[in-house]
Amino acid sequence: MxxxxxxxxxxxxxxxxxxxxxxxxxxxxxxxxxxxxxxxxxxxxxxxxxxxxxxxxxxxxxxxxxxxxxxxxxxxxxxxxxxxxxxxxxxxxxxxxxxxxxxxxxxxxxxPVAVIYNVPGVDEQVNLSPEIIAGIFSRKITMWNDPAIKKENNKQIKTPIFKTQKIKTKVKGKTVTKTVIATDKKGQPIVGSYKTETVEIDFPKLPIVVVYRSDSSGTTGVFTNFLAAMAPSIWTKPGNNDFTATFPGQINDAANFGALQGAKGSEQTVPLAGRIAGSITYAESAYAKQNNLPVAKIKNNAGNYVAPTAAGVSAFLxxxxxxxxxxxxxxxxTTNPAAYELGxxxxxxxxxxxxxxxxxxxxxxxxxxxxxxxxxxxxxxxxxxxxxxxxxxxxxxxxxxx
CATH class of the missing domain: 3.40.190.10 (Periplasmic binding protein-like II)
Incomplete structure (x- = not known):
């Protein structure tokens, strides 16, 4: 494939x-x-x-x-x-x-394009594989306590820890110190270590509500290209800037009423997700920070779980x-062990x-x-x-x- x-x-x-x-x-x-x-x-x-x-x-x-x-x-x-x-x-x-x-x-x-979620009672950072993400957004996985999600979040995982460096720059006329990712001579982020931990997350019996971009969205294009490439047996249509065109099923099916909600622009989708318990959406990660919503780590081809950070994106690109x-x-x-493949x-x-x-x-x-x-x-x-x-x-x- x-x-x-x-x-x-x-x-x-x-x-x-x-x-x-x-x-x-x-x-x-x-x-x-x-x-x-x-x-x-x-x-x-x-x-x-x-x-x-x-x-x-x-x-x-x-x-x-x-x-x-x-x-x-x-x-x-x-x-x-x-x-x-x-x-x-x-x-x-x-x-x-x-x-x-x-x-x-x-x-x-x-x-990074982040997978952003709102699951009351879950304080730990959620871990998802491309297949699970495709299952959720295609409505094949409809509950947060689905066995596949529970299995992915109750096991040992490994995460890259990137080296950082301090730089001085000017913002609003003042010299400030900022922390950025350290890179090698090829411009690639430097991994200082890999953290291995056992995660144990208990999920509520809560329906999943998918919030998607209803406008012509390049972010949707990037997101669904990722799903089509990484989970082709689940996301069976080519990626598209129009979510309704790439959705691998009947988006207007009665079973999807209320469980699939669209809004224009990330400025609308992410706040909407913030108002709906059990929701999940996708957007550039800065929108998650603006709305105080958590983001998932995503499993890469090397089997590591990487957060949506600038460093993981640089490794992928x-x-x-x-x-x-x-x-x-x-x-x-790519099998780069530090890559965030939704970058x-x-x-x-x-x-x-x-x-x-x-x-x-x-x-x-x-x-x-x-x-x-x-x-x-x-x-x-x-x-x-x-x-x-x-x-x-x-x-x-x-x-x-x-």
Whole structure:
């Protein structure tokens, strides 16, 4: 069974390793000279919004330019980009047929999609396998005390513990110390140790309520691509940005009434889950923190249970391959013992031929700033600091913006 999620099937793949020695690219994307007080408009994926919102003020202070970002969903990001509504669009899944032939993707942010739950009485962090997640979201598993869930959470498990380092950066004009993941020369997170523990979680007899994205959602695309790749015997349809289209069953079946609830945007799905006892949903992990909801550890191909962190995502993306339009093909066969396989990049949609040169320069400056500064300044959002070959690939893409 092929277990790679290929967004652009007819595109040639290039190994990220090609870019590891391309240090010359750094000079190509030095912060560009640009007109000051350029006001940019962007919109699209809710996934990227927590980091983009945090970084607005810092970018304006550092460059004199500014941006607004409308968190509308990846589908709206792609369509808005095509209509010319934005100076930069955003989508968690690649734009297969952009109207502007000069469109390129810049995978400038990376973060985990978290499985977020609300189970009263369960204080421990829940552990789930891809098969159990697929079973829950396909409505084959409908109760929290299902034997499969109980078995997964009453046994010995192993979890990677990543090394961290302190860095100094400026936020709101003040020098602050932040804790980030330590990486090796290839940009991969360093695992300090593996923690082995016996978990014993008692689950209530409580119906599961699935909360899904009802809009065209790149986060849904990433999530269901993961399910289709990792649990194909259960999630039998290809991944799709439309949850109702990829759902492997009759979503309007009477048995699903009330047990499947949709809402637009992660800004709505996660708070909705917070109001429903027994609920489960998926979103970028920053939304779980904003709503004080727990996230599950997910079993990877090596058999380890990994939390949705920037480090686990970096470990996963290390085996991804690149495509000529700037998109990535994620490797769901990876056996990296530290990988969080429900991680992803999210793509800025930009042009190599802006009609307004000042805007083109400002967009280039923004992408450079996001790549080099934003995740370092706000590690609490769990966006990965992109290093190594993936950073070099981003630099090459940014250099094309004009």
């Amino acid at each position: 092929e277990m790679k999620s290929t967004y652009e099937g007819d595109l040639m793949k290039k190994s990220l390793a090609i870019f590891a020695s391309a240090a010359i690219l750094t000079s190509l994307v030095a912060a560009p000279a640009q007109a000051k007080d350029v006001k940019l408009t962007g919109g699209g994926a809710t996934f990227a919004a927590p980091l983009l919102d945090k970084c607005k003020g810092e970018f304006a202070t550092a460059t004199g330019d500014s941006y607004t970002y409308a968190s509308l969903g990846s589908g709206a990001g792609r369509s808005g980009w095509d209509k010319g509504d934005f100076d930069f669009g955003w989508s968690d899944t690649p734009h297969a047929t952009p109207k502007d032939p000069n469109t390129i993707h810049v995978p400038v942010v990376a973060a 290390g085996s991804a391959t690149t495509n000529p339009n700037g998109s990535l093909t994620l490797d769901y066969k 992803t990049t999210s793509y800025a949609l930009v042009s190599t031929a802006y009609k307004d040169a000042a805007k083109g320069a400002a967009v280039k400056g923004l992408m450079t700033y996001i790549l080099n500064e934003c995740a370092k300044k706000f590690p609490e959002t769990e966006f990965a600091v992109i290093e190594g070959p993936l950073k070099a690939f981003n630099e090459a893409q940014i250099a094309k913006i004009k």
